[in-house]
Amino acid sequence: MEESDRLLHQAAELTETLDAVVRDFCDAQRVSGEVAWQLIQGLSDIRLERLRGESSSE
Numbered sequence: 001m002e003e004s005d006r007l008l009h010q011a012a013e014l015t016e017t018l019d020a021v022v023r024d025f026c027d028a029q030r031v032s033g034e035v036a037w038q039l040i041q042g043l044s045d046i047r048l049e050r051l052r053g054e055s056s057s058e
Contacts, residue, residue, distance in 0.1 A: 018040070022036045
């Protein structure tokens with residue numbers, strides 16, 4: 001399997017997992033999907049900043 005095919009497969013699996021988690025979160029917390037995905041986006045931005053900061057200090 002080529003690298004690009006492997007990454008596409010991993011992205012599809014991650015998307016399925018995230019969709020299920022977001023759906024459950026929205027049902028449990030009674031929030032919209034849009035709000036949940038905005039939270040994920042913000043958290044992702046923060047996490048990436050931290051990871052980039054950690055790798056630049058190594």
